[in-house]
Structure formats: C-alpha cells, structure tokens
Amino acid sequence: MSNNAAKHLFIWGSVLCFVILIVLTVDTMGKLDSRAPEITAEVDAGKKVWHKYDCIGCHTILGNGSYFAPDMTKATVRKPKGYLKKFIMNPRAIRPDAAMPVLGLSEKEANDLMAFLDWMSKVDTNNWPPPPILAQAAAGKAASAGQVLFQQHDCAACHQIRGIGGVAGPDLTNAGSKQPDPEWHIAHLKDPAALAPDSAMPAFNELSDQELRDLAEYLVTLK
Amino acid sequence: MKYQSQKIALNFYTAAVVLFLVQVLVGIIAALQFMWPDFFILNFNTIRTLHINALVVWLLMGMMGATYYVVPEESETELWSLPLAQFQFWATVLAVTLVVVGYIVMGIFPQANIEIFGTLLLNEGREYIEAPRWADILIVVSVLLFLFNCFMTIMKTKKFTAVQGVLLGGLTFLALMYLPGMFYTKSMVKDQYWWWWVVHLWVEGSWELIAAALLAFMLHKLLGTDVKVLAKWMYIEVGLVMFTGILGLGHHYYWIGTPSYWLWVGGIFSSLEPIPLLLMVWDAFRTTRETRGVVSNRIGLYLTVSHAIFNFVGAGLWGVIHTLPQVNKWTHGTQLTTAHGHLAFYGAYVLLIVAMIYVTVPSIRGAKEFNQSKGYQAFWWMTISMVFIVVTITGAGMVQTYLERLLGLDYVSVKANYNLWFWIFRAIFGVGFLVGVLILVVDVLTLGKKPAASGS
Numbered sequence: 001m002s003n004n005a006a007k008h009l010f011i012w013g014s015v016l017c018f019v020i021l022i023v024l025t026v027d028t029m030g031k032l033d034s035r036a037p038e039i040t041a042e043v044d045a046g047k048k049v050w051h052k053y054d055c056i057g058c059h060t061i062l063g064n065g066s067y068f069a070p071d072m073t074k075a076t077v078r079k080p081k082g083y084l085k086k087f088i089m090n091p092r093a094i095r096p097d098a099a100m101p102v103l104g105l106s107e108k109e110a111n112d113l114m115a116f117l118d119w120m121s122k123v124d125t126n127n128w129p130p131p132p133i134l135a136q137a138a139a140g141k142a143a144s145a146g147q148v149l150f151q152q153h154d155c156a157a158c159h160q161i162r163g164i165g166g167v168a169g170p171d172l173t174n175a176g177s178k179q180p181d182p183e184w185h186i187a188h189l190k191d192p193a194a195l196a197p198d199s200a201m202p203a204f205n206e207l208s209d210q211e212l213r214d215l216a217e218y219l220v221t222l223k
Numbered sequence: 224m225k226y227q228s229q230k231i232a233l234n235f236y237t238a239a240v241v242l243f244l245v246q247v248l249v250g251i252i253a254a255l256q257f258m259w260p261d262f263f264i265l266n267f268n269t270i271r272t273l274h275i276n277a278l279v280v281w282l283l284m285g286m287m288g289a290t291y292y293v294v295p296e297e298s299e300t301e302l303w304s305l306p307l308a309q310f311q312f313w314a315t316v317l318a319v320t321l322v323v324v325g326y327i328v329m330g331i332f333p334q335a336n337i338e339i340f341g342t343l344l345l346n347e348g349r350e351y352i353e354a355p356r357w358a359d360i361l362i363v364v365s366v367l368l369f370l371f372n373c374f375m376t377i378m379k380t381k382k383f384t385a386v387q388g389v390l391l392g393g394l395t396f397l398a399l400m401y402l403p404g405m406f407y408t409k410s411m412v413k414d415q416y417w418w419w420w421v422v423h424l425w426v427e428g429s430w431e432l433i434a435a436a437l438l439a440f441m442l443h444k445l446l447g448t449d450v451k452v453l454a455k456w457m458y459i460e461v462g463l464v465m466f467t468g469i470l471g472l473g474h475h476y477y478w479i480g481t482p483s484y485w486l487w488v489g490g491i492f493s494s495l496e497p498i499p500l501l502l503m504v505w506d507a508f509r510t511t512r513e514t515r516g517v518v519s520n521r522i523g524l525y526l527t528v529s530h531a532i533f534n535f536v537g538a539g540l541w542g543v544i545h546t547l548p549q550v551n552k553w554t555h556g557t558q559l560t561t562a563h564g565h566l567a568f569y570g571a572y573v574l575l576i577v578a579m580i581y582v583t584v585p586s587i588r589g590a591k592e593f594n595q596s597k598g599y600q601a602f603w604w605m606t607i608s609m610v611f612i613v614v615t616i617t618g619a620g621m622v623q624t625y626l627e628r629l630l631g632l633d634y635v636s637v638k639a640n641y642n643l644w645f646w647i648f649r650a651i652f653g654v655g656f657l658v659g660v661l662i663l664v665v666d667v668l669t670l671g672k673k674p675a676a677s678g679s
Contacts (some may be wrong), residue, residue: 057268
C-alpha cells in the first residue's frame with residue numbers, strides 16, 4: 001500500500017465512521033424521550049442539585065462516575081425514598097459509620113433530588129443492573145409466608161441476614177434474640193419512629209394485619 | 224535542538240511533571256480515604272476531582288509542549304510567535320490555578336458552588352469536565368491560540384509532513400470534541416450521551432492520533448528510520464484507531480438509557496480497538512530491530528517502546544476483557560473500570576509524555592550525552608507500582624462483581640469488608656509510584672544540565 005493510499009484510507013474512513021456516528025446519534029436522540037418519563041421542573045431542579053454537590057465525585061449513576069459509593073441509577077427502587085431523603089440530609093444521624101459527609105442540602109434540594117432519582121430509576125436501561133443470580137435463586141426457596149413477604153418487600157435492600165443484604169438498616173441476623181416479642185415487631189413495622197426515634201425506616205402501613213403478623217413471626221425466628 | 228523557540232516546550236514539560244506529582248499525592252489521599260473517609264480536610268469527591276483533572280491537564284500540557292517542539296523541527300523554522308506561546312502558557316497556568324482554588328473552596332464550603340448565568344460557578348459536577356463554564360471558555364481560547372500558532376508556523380514554510388498533519392489533526396479533533404461537553408441538558412441520559420463524546424472521543428480517538436504521531440516522531444528521531452516507512456504505518460494505525468474507536472463509542476451506550484442496537488455497535492467495534500494498539504507495538508519493535516548502529520538516547524527508546532506495550536496492555540487488553548455486553552452487564556461500574564482506567568492512562572499517555580520528555584529535553588538543553596540511570600529508576604518504580612496497583616484494583620473488581628453483582632451483597636459491605644486488603648495494598652503501591660514520580664520530577668528538572676558520568 002502506498003503512503004498516499006494509506007493517508008486517504010485514514011481520512012475518508014474516519015469521515016465515513018463519523019457520518020455513521022452522527023446518523024446513529026440523530027436516531028438515538030429521537031428515541032430517548034420515549035425511554036424515560038417526562039422531565040418535570042422538580043426533576044430538572046434535582047439534576048442541578050446532583051451537579052451542584054458533585055455527587056458523581058463519589059457515586060456512579062448509570063454506572064459512570066466514581067467508584068467510592070453506591071450506584072444511584074435505581075436508588076429509589078432499591079431503597080425507600082423516605083429513608084434516602086433522611087440519609088442524604090444527615091447521613092451519620094442515620095448510620096454513624098457512614099462514609100458520606102453532611103453536605104448541607106436544604107429540604108427543597110433534598111425533595112428535588114428525590115424527584116430526580118425517582119425519574120432516573122424509571123429510565124429504560126436495557127435491564128441494567130441485572131438482578132443478582134443468588135438473590136433470584138434464593139427467592140424460589142422461601143420457607144414461610146413471612147419470609148416471602150421479606151423478599152417481596154425487598155427488606156434485604158437495607159437489612160442483612162447472615163451477611164446477605166444491605167447495611168443501611170440494622171443487621172437482622174439476631175432480630176429474634178434482641179426482640180423476641182412479635183407484637184413489638186408488628187408495632188415497629190407500623191410506625192418505626194415511635195419505637196426508635198431516629199429511625200429512617202418507612203412505615204409499612206400498606207401491609208394487612210395478617211401480613212404484619214406473618215412477617216413478625218418470621219423475624220422472631222432469626223436467632 | 225535546531226530552533227530557539229522549541230525551548231518553550233520546557234515550560235510545558237515542567238508544569239506537566241509538577242502537576243503529575245500533585246496528581247499522585249492526591250491519589251494517595253484518595254486511596255487512604257477508601258479506608259478512612261475522614262482522613263483529610265477535603266472530602267473524597269474533591270480529592271478525586273483534583274486527581275483526574277490534574278491528570279487531564281498535565282497530559283494536555285505535555286502534548287502541547289511536545290507539539291511546540293515537533294512543529295518547528297518538522298517545518299524547519301522558528302515558531303510563528305514565541306511571545307504568543309509564552310502568553311498561552313502563563314494564561315493556561317493561571318486558569319488552571321483559579322479552577323483548582325475553586326474546587327478547594329467548594330470542597331470546604333459545598334454551598335459556595337452557586338448558579339450564575341445558568342451555570343455553576345466552581346464545579347459543574349460532571350466527571351473529568353468538572354471545570355466550570357468560564358474555565359471551559361478559557362481552555363478553548365488557550366487551545367485555539369496554541370493551534371493558531373502551530374498552523375501559522377507551518378504556513379511559514381508550507382512543509383506539511385505526515386507527522387505534523389496527524390499531530391495537529393488530532394489536536395484539532397481534540398479541541399472540537401471538547402464542545403459537546405459545554406451545554407446543559409435536562410435529561411441525565413442525554414447529558415451522559417454527549418459527555419461520552421468528549422471523554423471517549425478524546426482518549427480513544429484524538430489522543431490516540433496524537434500518540435501515533437508522537438510515536439512516529441520519536442522512532443525517527445531516536446533511530447533515524449525512514450520517514451516514509453514510519454508515515455505509512457502511522458496512517459494505517461490511526462486509520463484503524465478511528466475505524467474501531469469512533470463507533471467503539473457504543474460500548475458506553477449499553478446501559479445509559481440508549482436504544483439496544485448500541486449493544487451490537489459497541490460490542491463489535493470496541494472489540495477491535497486493541498488491533499491498532501498491537502500494530503503500534505509491532506511497529507516499535509520492527510523499527511528498533513531493523514536499526515543498525517548505536518542508539519545514544521537508550522532511555523528515550525526504552526520509554527517509547529514501553530509506551531507502545533503498555534498502551535496495548537492497558538488501553539487494549541484491560542479494556543477488551545469487559546467490553547462485550549454479555550460481560551459488561553455484570554462488570555459495568557465496578558472497580559474493573561478503575562483498573563482499566565489506571566493502566567490505560569499510564570501506558571497510553573503518561574509513558575508517552577514521559578518518553579517525549581526524555582527524547583526531546585536533552586536536545587533542548589544541548590546535551591549530547593546525559594546520565595540515564597535516574598530515568599530507568601523512575602520508570603521501574605512507576606511501572607512496577609502501577610502494575611501492582613492495577614492487579615489489586617482488578618482483584619477488588621472481581622470480588623465486587625462476584626459478591627455484589629452476582630450474589631447480591633450490599634455495595635458498602637463489599638467495599639468495607641471484603642475488599643479491605645486490596646485498598647491497603649493499593650495505598651502501599653501508591654507510595655511506590657510516588658517514589659518513582661519524585662525521581663522523575665527531579666531528573667526532568669536537571670536532565671542534561673550536568674555532564675554525563677562516564678559509562679552512563
């Protein structure tokens with residue numbers, strides 16, 4: 001191949017690839033709005049809060065950013081919004097060993113950020129992140145009605161049992177030893193803050209009395 | 224050195240290596256914050272912003288310095304305007320200082336990052352392009368002044384060589400690809416779509432053009448290889464870089480809310496991205512093997528070939544292992560990406576600029592022979608440490624992928640418990656890397672000033 005041929009291959013090959021990229025970009029831009037919910041004023045304000053506090057300096061979103069703190073793409077799917085808001089405003093009041101500092105978000109900023117994260121959670125990401133294989137396998141092996149409810153409400157997003165699950169809330173490995181009374185658990189599930197004043201756990205009022213009892217009876221078996 | 228104005232490269236090289244030192248110092252703080260988040264007065268996000276911005280800026284300054292050296296030599300004339308180059312240097316230093324002060328202020332007082340004229344004053348909160356809009360404009364002006372000066376120099380003698388064509392083509396492409404990062408979009412998906420145009424088309428596009436051009440320049444200068452042969456292979460390399468790299472951008476569009484056809488586009492083209500990098504390794508070895516006679520600047524050649532090898536290993540191999548959507552689905556956003564980022568930047572660009580410094584500084588200072596031992600020491604301290612840093616982060620990424628993504632354990636517990644040893648070893652090897660950089664900085668500042676010791 002002559003130098004001139006190699007040069008022309010480089011230049012025109014690059015131009016061709018760039019033209020294809022532009023065509024794909026135009027097509028993609030036309031499809032993006034239908035793959036995500038509408039962007040309200042709160043969502044936009046929340047995105048600006050995300051930028052203002054340089055959240056991406058620690059977290060990832062859509063899997064991109066820093067790798068110091070959890071990914072925020074599906075944050076409101078994995079954690080209750082009430083918990084997230086309290087945590088973001090004062091992380092160490094919720095978890096004393098949290099790595100996140102107090103950034104001084106106002107109430108409005110926190111609400112807007114929740115609206116943004118909620119929008120983010122609903123974006124069609126081609127099923128990313130995929131559900132963990134073991135969690136799915138374990139879901140098929142539930143023994144009791146309470147254990148099924150524990151999985152359905154994704155309690156493991158915040159609570160660990162024998163090393164598996166989140167660390168946002170207390171470890172439940174010995175929940176039955178610490179609180180052996182099912183009535184305590186029922187009252188706590190209905191109104192966590194009444195029994196634990198600084199609790200960021202949301203109230204599970206949507207559960208029926210029978211469901212609350214099933215869940216409480218499962219929790220007291222954890223010893 | 225044939226032309227006095229080539230000396231301006233020294234200013235850029237000095238600023239580059241000093242910023243390199245800053246980058247590594249804050250990198251060690253960041254590594255320690257993985258174990259103790261409150262270790263330093265500034266939070267991790269500020270430290271990390273400084274770490275990655277220092278990297279980008281020092282590499283850009285290194286590329287500018289290298290170009291100011293290459294263009295007069297290729298055009299066979301003095302720079303069009305030395306005062307303009309000096310002004311551009313000091314204006315860049317001033318702008319960078321202001322931006323850094325802004326980051327630190329924001330790190331201490333997060334509320335200081337207020338919105339003015341629709342943009343954030345101190346930090347845009349977008350990875351790698353955190354610099355606020357006013358700084359973006361200054362950066363664009365600086366790069367335009369730089370390009371203008373280079374083009375006017377070429378126009379003086381109208382010697383359009385292949386090396387400076389690809390070099391300045393790459394730099395112009397680089398300047399243009401900064402623009403997609405300079406507007407606000409309400410959608411985070413569109414935000415990241417355009418942000419990847421900047422980040423990907425820089426490091427896997429325009430910067431690789433610059434690397435290929437500088438590789439050809441260094442091989443010619445060190446070995447006296449026929450320019451025509453070098454130019455032909457350079458064109459083939461950069462042609463393949465663009466053919467695989469432009470649409471390889473698709474591997475960033477798998478999971479960010481973009482249509483699923485990107486899984487095919489990104490998967491196919493990005494899998495081919497290591498090919499031109501392998502070709503550059505072969506090019507460096509072939510050229511070296513075919514050379515007859517003694518190479519006086521052995522450390523320069525050593526670094527040039529090392530750059531080609533680690534460009535292939537870091538950017539090529541460490542990238543291709545997680546580029547297929549089937550794999551990336553599980554590894555995306557884990558420490559494996561950090562491992563790839565570290566080795567890719569080190570191999571492709573850190574060693575490139577360091578090699579360029581060792582190839583050109585002795586000639587700028589008029590030293591025919593110089594003491595090369597410190598250069599080897601710096602290289603081995605940095606390279607061994609970086610390899611181990613990358614091994615530890617790769618281990619952390621594998622553990623994270625398995626425990627968090629496959630088994631469903633919580634991010635925080637994996638980071639705090641299961642990966643703790645990796646963080647400890649990463650920090651220790653970080654100190655080793657710092658030793659190498661300290662040797663490098665001292666050597667670059669004194670290189671060629673003293674007569675060479677006998678036998679060196």
